[in-house]
Amino acid sequence: MLEQVKYWLNFPLFKFNERVVTLIEVLAVPLWLIASVWLSHFIIKMIGKRLTKKNKDPNIVHLVQRILYVVALAIIFMTTLSMINVPITAFAFLSGAIAIGFGFGAQNIINNFISGWILMGEKPIRIGDFLEVEGVKGVVEEINTRSTRIRRVDGVHMLIPNSKLLENTVTNWTLRDKLVRGTVAVGVAYGTDCQSVKRIMLEVANAQPDTLNEDGRAPLVFFQDFGDNSLLFEVYFWINSQVEGGLRLVASNIRFGLDEAFKAADITIAFPQRDIHLDGTLNIVNKSEPMNKADS
Numbered sequence: 001m002l003e004q005v006k007y008w009l010n011f012p013l014f015k016f017n018e019r020v021v022t023l024i025e026v027l028a029v030p031l032w033l034i035a036s037v038w039l040s041h042f043i044i045k046m047i048g049k050r051l052t053k054k055n056k057d058p059n060i061v062h063l064v065q066r067i068l069y070v071v072a073l074a075i076i077f078m079t080t081l082s083m084i085n086v087p088i089t090a091f092a093f094l095s096g097a098i099a100i101g102f103g104f105g106a107q108n109i110i111n112n113f114i115s116g117w118i119l120m121g122e123k124p125i126r127i128g129d130f131l132e133v134e135g136v137k138g139v140v141e142e143i144n145t146r147s148t149r150i151r152r153v154d155g156v157h158m159l160i161p162n163s164k165l166l167e168n169t170v171t172n173w174t175l176r177d178k179l180v181r182g183t184v185a186v187g188v189a190y191g192t193d194c195q196s197v198k199r200i201m202l203e204v205a206n207a208q209p210d211t212l213n214e215d216g217r218a219p220l221v222f223f224q225d226f227g228d229n230s231l232l233f234e235v236y237f238w239i240n241s242q243v244e245g246g247l248r249l250v251a252s253n254i255r256f257g258l259d260e261a262f263k264a265a266d267i268t269i270a271f272p273q274r275d276i277h278l279d280g281t282l283n284i285v286n287k288s289e290p291m292n293k294a295d296s
Contacts, residue, residue, distance in 0.1 A: 115162035187230030230270030
């Protein structure tokens with residue numbers, strides 16, 4: 001049985017450059033490609049898991065995995081050429097022609113590819129950052145060599161070309177840290193005690209468990225202006241959050257708290273009012289009574 005297997009594996013199929021190519025040589029190339037690609041993927045994935053368990057920066061882990069993938073593909077390609085006895089110099093002229101045509105036809109792909117490596121190396125945008133791109137907000141989930149995947153605040157995923165993130169204005173809310181500042185504005189009726197308004201707004205803001213009270217980050221109340229219909233106040237607060245929902249939730253809780261506290265202190269939240277002045281005489285006619293003939 002073993003002899004038959006050896007016979008069929010060494011069975012000559014065809015000649016190439018006066019060299020006999022056997023069945024085992026034909027089968028070796030696809031088997032090598034499948035095994036090497038699978039093994040490379042397995043090893044690189046294990047390295048990524050080890051780095052993640054050591055609490056390494058996910059951006060560093062992602063960059064290391066990308067570099068290892070490129071190195072592994074280069075080794076597999078070189079080894080495959082060696083197995084089929086194709087010299088690398090044979091690709092010198094062909095690769096030059098292909099590079100010229102590929103450069104003209106795939107400028108955007110190359111631009112996004114290089115931009116992806118710049119993003120992973122320079123790290124102006126990192127995995128987990130909260131971005132605002134052209135009015136769209138979301139969290140960066142993955143930076144690939146061609147595009148970056150962002151999960152919007154409504155749960156929808158977006159694929160943004162890497163070159164767009166480098167060439168356009170991008171607001172990174174969490175570039176240096178996860179601290180985000182929020183504001184809540186309110187107008188009270190004229191005649192209200194301003195110091196009482198300030199005290200209540202500070203109490204409500206400090207009562208929120210997510211607002212920061214450290215030096216330079218404690219809530220502050222500003223008397224913004226004498227408005228047309230109200231005295232305008234605004235409270236500034238800081239929270240440690242990386243998603244927009246956290247900021248909106250705290251701001252909403254502060255508004256609920258201000259509504260209850262102002263009602264308890266008998267403070268009126270102002271609303272637009274207008275005084276109408278009429279010049280001349282105003283006659284009021286009661287249509288339910290018949291008009292006099294003299295009036296008609």
